[in-house]
Amino acid sequence: MRTAVIGAGNTGTALAADMALRGLDVTLIKTSRAIHEAHFTALCGNGGAVTVAENGTERRAVISHVTREIEDVRGCEVVLFCTRTDCHEALLRRMAPCLTDGQLLLFVPGYLSTAYVLKHVEADVICAEAQSSFIDGRITRPGAFRVGFRNVRNPIGVFPASRAAEAAGKLDRLGFPFTCCGTLEAALHNPNMIVHPVGALMSLPRVEKTGGDYCMYREVFTPSVWRMLEALDREKTAVFSALGLPPLSYADACKFRNTLDGSAEGKAVFFDYAAMPDRANGPLSAEDRYITEDVPQGLVLLESLGEYLGVATPVCTALIELASAALGRDLRENGRTLERLGEDNIEKIRRDRPGGS
DSSP, rough: EEEEEEOOOOHHHHHHHHHHTTTTTEEEEOSSSSSSSSHHHHHTTTTTEEEETTTTEEEEOOOSSSEEEGGGGOOEEEEEEEEGGHHHHHHHHHGGGGGGOEEEEEEESSSSSHHHHHHOOOOOOEEEEEOOEEEEEEETTEEEEEEEEEEEEEEEEESGGHHHHHHHHHHHHTTEEEEEEOOOOOOOOEEEEEEHHHHHHHHHHHHHHHHTTTBBHSSSSHHHHHHHHHHHHHHHHHHHHHTTTOOOHHHHHHHHHHHHOOTTOOOHHHHHHOOOOTTOOOOOSTHHHHHHHHHIIIIIIHHHHHHTTOOOHHHHHHHHHHHHHHHHHHHHTTTHHHHHHHHHHHHHHHHHHHTTO
């Protein structure tokens, strides 16, 4: 099966290499020159070869095609979006003329980018949104990747729901352990929305004092910071209830993705994940994507949904204000709102969810 991966950073490299190891014909497409240029140059120079380190062993994956040409999505059955979510709308505009009926667009993750497909793409494509990346890890040097963690389950929402079986046939061939959920659930259970802004904002003094020699996941989530995370999560749960969706806490969503041990406590699962010894340092500065992506794309979306549904989100709003003050610019200006996504598109997604009306 021909598959395209958009974005040649950590997530794109991990998924492209993993699928290549299973024999898929993968095209890896780099869409910017912002970061990971040396890595991409190495891939171009060595025929797409990536050294993948995991659990003390190394394997050599060969990605079939490495390119900067967005037009190379033509003919690919599945197209995975592994760029920052704030790039999705512009990418879909560029890509729209190249897309054809029946292709599956998989956002890893999405923050409701399905709405942008409805807004900009005329082809009869299938959309799928993942809660999070399937593989956690880092590019360690040009042409090399280290796997830190794999989700044991990957909740995926498919739009339209009537094509879920067709989508499953394509998704299963990718080789990751997928499980079905609604598109809204997949988009709003993106863990980055909750954990990154709280953790990064509370880390800023340490990040700036150490110059980024700091690991947020291991160090910041003291009892008081965890209570802040839970307060934000309760606001998200209230939005879920107003949407008619079943409530699920951040910790329990983490547990579902990260472990098959049903007896485990969700908060403990998170702290085990956070304490992994090979976890990479970060955030590296106030301009890290933990703030510059997950505040405008995640928290602004949550705030906008709350306003639309009449649900108060004071902690969410306060975090947006603090992030904007810290960076010296209004993060709502280019944020992901219902107006930008299209209220009609959101209502289509809302009505389409499995079991919805």
